[in-house]
Amino acid sequence: MHERQTVSLDTLRARRGDDAAGHVFFVLITSAVGLAFFMVGAVGVDVVVEAWDILTERLWDFLGSPSSADEAKSGVSQGIRGSILIAAIVILTFPVGIGAAVYLEEYADDTWLSRLIQVTVRNLAGVPSIVYGLLGLAVFVKGLDGLTGGRSVIAAGLAVAVLVLPVIIITAGEALRAVPTPLREGAYGLGATQWEVIRTQVLPAALPGILTGTVLGIARALGEAAPLLVIGAVGFYTTGNQDFFEQLRGAFTALPMNIANYARLPAETWRGHAAAASVVLLILVFLINLVAIVVRARISKRLGR
Amino acid sequence: MTMTQPAMTTDPATDAVPGANDVFTVDGLNVFYGDHHAVSEVDLTIKEREITAFIGPSGCGKSTVLRCFNRMNDLIDIARVEGTVRYHGVDLYDEAVDPVAVRRRIGMVFQKPNPFPKSIYDNVAYGPRVGGHKGNLDEIVERSLRDAGLWDEVKDRLGESALGMSGGQQQRLCIARAIAVNPDVLLMDEPCSALDPIATGVIEELMKEIKSEYTIIIVTHNMQQAARVSDRTAFFTAEIDEHSGQRRGKLVEFDDTGSIFSNPGDERTEAYVTGRFG
Amino acid sequence: MGVNTIAVSVDPSVPTPTVSLPSVSSRAVGAVLEPALFLVVAAAIAVVEHYVQGPIDGFGPSAFWLAFWVMATWSAWHWPAAQTLASSFTGNHIAMLDGRPAAPVTLAARELSRVGILYGLPLLAIEQNIAPVLALMALSGLVIAKAPGRRAPWDFLAGTVVIDDFGGPATGFERTEVHSVADLQLDESRNRKNRRARATVLALGTTSILVSALIVWNIFSEAWEFFAADAFTWSSLQGIGWFPRRGIFDVWTLFIGTLWITGIAIALAGPVGLGVAFYLSEYANPRVRRTVKPIIETLASIPSVVLGLFAISFITPQVLQPIDESIGFASLLAAGLGVGILTVPIIASISEDAMRAVPMELREASYGLGGRRVTTSLRVVFPAALSGISAAFIVGISRAIGETMVVYIAAGGSGGAVLEYDARNEGQTFTAAMASLGAGTDSVAGVGIAFQSLYALGALLFVITLLLNVVSDAIVRRFRQVY
Structure with a gap:
């Protein structure tokens, strides 16, 4: 048992060594944070250092050239084009995900079926991306080759869109759920139909959240390589005189594919190409996040929050 | 369902033709939330251009009954309403009745002020807009804000966000918003519970003023408020x-406010209004 | 009798209020400025492009496409049509199209056709050199010019839609008497819109569900063929390896590889992620937290190919080889550390959520009893958040198992892999095996059921990650409910 002591200033004063465990723990967790910081920094610095020669000597040439076997000429124009097209196809499918979220959150009754669907969607978000490549290979490459032209950027875009779909449904669903009930009741109380309530109150209030989800989706779509690999993105290709639509259905590549292909070449001299392509990809992802932050801020300001 | 006027329930306060100025006639109303029987066997009649107050301890189902008048309970999946609620003789729960059309005629003000995250102007104009109004909204907005006693305070900042107003102003804005569609009835669900005494006083004055144009039903926890503003009171x-073992709401007594407070017919009412329980 | 119609009139002595609506850019400015700006931007980019040795294969006249993109975005943000569209969508204003309210769909169609006609079609014509496009352009121009609500023939060149002041006579709402249910019905157009919206989102939802079902059905039906072919071995071919194109399917090899990668990743990400979570949840003040958290989250947004590159260009030469010179260009160890970096933000953020969900009262009780911060963190917060933290680890494991590109790039083993127990050597995981089998134009060429083996692995992966996700999901739901 503790005995009661008379209190003097000394008994209340912190003593050295009193909290040794606390100090050790603090050092441990701050070094964990430090290590995490180091990882972020090291990835950034390493990539830029490796890419330095290319970025300084032939930046525009690198951005504007297709991949080739010649180190001095090889670039990422085809990759940029492929990535932008894939992102565009993914964006075109966003309404499907947002619509599904609106249905699940606003219309569907709370039955076992809708709950099963919610759980399934949540779990599909955790399925490894390469599995979506298999889907793309079977359905979009082989099944719908009349539409997609086989191993094409359309097939890749659709497969990535399916991959991103659960992310969109989940984040949009969360944003919709976060819309306060009084807001809905207020609108219903004034004689608005369900659709009017959704369109004029629920969707605008959920817009920042939905936007975040779509940006996450685009960033994910830009960075994914595994499904493209299975669908058959190639290292480089020649287009000849194909017009735009023929190119959509022809051979394709994407930025992450460029990076993977350059990185896997045994000669270390190609590493700079992979790093430079990584810098381009990181900047693209960063820009998209930035746009989202700005747009979000504008919307939130308009909503007066 | 039938279009004839319903038979009158016992109502000592009526001296006109029975049913002539009845806005609502409620007959054998029961409300269930899933398995929970929330309100049982309510019968009452609401008179035109009067303020009717619903009082009672919490959990007695007064808000639930209020929400039956504009079919707000429809929004809750598990809610089920039995019995009849007639609005000018028309069964509100008839299959052919659209709840949206009902709510356009029967406005509602909620417990917590819930202005939309839009400008003051757009808040008031919301109802007319969704209702398909194509004419001059400025007039409607001004009239509604004047009716709600808010015009002078906000006329110079109609474009500003409604969320920047004080709580009392927000609640008056909600009233303005509700009367902008020119409803027949105003349902008020404890409209002053989130407000300070001064703002409450303003709202009460407002209710007395607009009572000449609207039939008002107010749910309140505050017995003094019921005594001050209402013509008739349901306990x-x-x-x-x-x-x-679940709580089930029940209508005990419904009469002139004066009678309820000075000469209650039921001992439970007397216990409540004299502050001995609830 | 029923209800009388009440006319509430506005006091005539009071002037009608003027309501300030968003300012509208002048159409005249729009008609001149927008095409001019477009030309300037296109010219600027063309100059840059010329500097880059002219249009290059595969990138087309990129100057025009880029200019198109820039201008379309810019005009969408600044021009009245888009503004009106946006505001009508959010219900802030009724969008007026020449004095009549316009539906958002109409506005969207107009804006699209405007942007399309102004930029898209000419660009297509320039790039593809197709005459029909020009014809189409002329035709749509005609249609737009003739469309109802037009203001002037050249209107389609600039913002066609202008927000009108809410002029005109007030009609107001009249109170009508209610006699029958017919008086309590919604007008048909609103009803139809309501039904149509419901049907639309239902269709979209069903599409999503069907696609999800398609994934599962497709993968398992292909996998079934593989298992039915009986080439799958768990132990009989142990010690050889995974060489699908030669018909050698020894899953044990991949299992060991996956185990190594996952183990190394969690060994790195577990302590680091937990430490970060403790710091953010228990030690950092809100200001520090707002700075530190986004930096950690940056890790989550790095594409995995970049980390694969990082593994071979930094981890191997700078970290591993100084320790053990025998480690080569590619190794399971390097790949595992790369995957670990990806897993850090996942474990950190889910654990932090779990720790922050622990009620303040518990901490206060601990402090009230004289507990120090370390005691509170480890003895109070950690046990209370344990279920959430275990969920974080499960999600982390699931992510590590499913990671493909880091392993594909940094663990070597293209085509196949021999059975390898030493993490300092090359190896393959389930995912990397699928990637290298699927990669390239001649993918999945090989003996017999090599193609199906891809799906068999996919099915295996699917089941494993699904199980992990279901478990972690259940745990997370539980701790959310508790607090």
């Missing part, structure tokens, strides 16, 4: 169900 209480 609800909660009974504990013997089998399930």
Whole structure:
């Protein structure tokens, strides 16, 4: 048992060594944070250092050239084009995900079926991306080759869109759920139909959240390589005189594919190409996040929050 | 369903033709939330251009009954309403009745001020807009804000966000928003519970003023408020169900406000209004 | 009798209020400025492009496409049509199209056709050199010019839609008497819109569900063929390896590889992620937290190919080889550390959520009893958040198992892999095996059921990650409910 002591200033004063465990723990967790910081920094610095020669000597040439076997000429124009097209196809499918979220959150009754669907969607978000490549290979490459032209950027875009779909449904669903009930009741109380309530109150209030989800989706779509690999993105290709639509259905590549292909070449001299392509990809992802932050801020300001 | 006027329930306060100025006639109303029997066997009649107050302890189902008048309960999946609620003789729960059309005629003000995250102007103009109004909204907005006693305070900042207003102003804005569609009835669900006494006083004055144009039903926890503003008062209480142990709301007494407070017919009413329970 | 119609009139002595609506850019400015700006931007980019040795294969006249993109975005943000569209969508204003309210769909169609006609079609014509496009352009121009609500023939060149002041006579709402249910019905157009919206989102939802079902059905039906072919071995071919194109399917090899990668990743990400979570949840003040958290989250947004590159260009030469010179260009160890970096933000953020969900009262009780911060963190917060933290680890494991590109790039083993127990050597995981089998134009060429083996692995992966996700999901739901 503790005995009661008379209190003097000394008994209340912190003593050295009193909290040794606390100090050790603090050092441990701050070094964990430090290590995490180091990882972020090291990835950034390493990539830029490796890419330095290319970025300084032939930046525009690198951005504007297709991949080739010649180190001095090889670039990422085809990759940029492929990535932008894939992102565009993914964006075109966003309404499907947002619509599904609106249905699940606003219309569907709370039955076992809708709950099963919610759980399934949540779990599909955790399925490894390469599995979506298999889907793309079977359905979009082989099944719908009349539409997609086989191993094409359309097939890749659709497969990535399916991959991103659960992310969109989940984040949009969360944003919709976060819309306060009084807001809905207020609108219903004034004689608005369900659709009017959704369109004029629920969707605008959920817009920042939905936007975040779509940006996450685009960033994910830009960075994914595994499904493209299975669908058959190639290292480089020649287009000849194909017009735009023929190119959509022809051979394709994407930025992450460029990076993977350059990185896997045994000669270390190609590493700079992979790093430079990584810098381009990181900047693209960063820009998209930035746009989202700005747009979000504008919307939130308009909503007066 | 039938289009004839319903038979009158016992109503000592009526001296005109029975049913002539009845806005609502409620007959054998029961409300269930899933298995929970929330309100049982309510019968009452609401008169035109009067303020009717619903009082009673919490959980007695007065808000639930209020929400039956504009079919707000439809929004809750598990809610089920039995019995009849007639609005000018028309069964509100008839299959052919659209709840949206009902709510356009029967406005509602909620417990917590819930202005939309839009400008003051757009808040008031919301109802007319969704209702398909194509004419001059400025007039409607001004009239509604004047009716709600808010015009002078906000006329110079109609474009500013409604969320920047004080709580009392927000609630008056909600009233303005509700009367902008020119409803027949205003349902008020404890409109002053989130407000300070001064703002409450303003709202009460407002209710007395607009009563010449609207039929008002107000749910309140505040007996003084019911006594101050209402013409007639319904006292609800909660009974504990013997089998399930759940609380079930019940209408105990419905009469002139004066009678309820000075000469209640039921001992439970007397206990409540004299502050001995609830 | 029923209800009388009440006319509430506005006091005539009071002037009608003027309501300030968003300012509208002048159409005249729009008609001149927008095409001019477009030309300037296109010219600027063309100059840059010329500097880059002219249009290059595969990138087309990129100057025009880029200019198109820039201008379309810019005009969408600044021009009245888009503004009106946006505001009508959010219900802030009724969008007026020449004095009549216009539906958002109409506005969207107009804006699209405007942007399309102004930029898209000419660009297509320039790039593809197709005459029909020009014809189409002329035709749509005609249609737009003739469309109802037009203001002037050249209107389609600039913002066609202008927000009108809410002029005109007020009609107001009249109170009508209610006699029958017919008086309590919604007008048909609103009803139809309501039904149509419901049907639309239902269709979209069903599409999503069907696609999800398609994934599962497709993968398992292909996998079934593989298992039915009986080439799958768990132990009989142990010690050889995974060489699908030669018909050698020894899953044990991949299992060991996956185990190594996952183990190394969690060994790195577990302590680091937990430490970060403790710091953010228990030690950092809100200001520090707002700075530190986004930096950690940056890790989550790095594409995995970049980390694969990082593994071979930094981890191997700078970290591993100084320790053990025998480690080569590619190794399971390097790949595992790369995957670990990806897993850090996942474990950190889910654990932090779990720790922050622990009620303040518990901490206060601990402090009230004289507990120090370390005691509170480890003895109070950690046990209370344990279920959430275990969920974080499960999600982290699931992510590590499913990671493909880091392993594909940094663990070597293209085509196949021999059975390898030493993490310093090359190896393959389930995912990397699928990637290298699927990669390239001649993918999944090989003996017999090599193609199906891809799906068999996919099915295996699917089941494993699904199980992990279901478990972690259940745990997370539980701790959310508790607090």
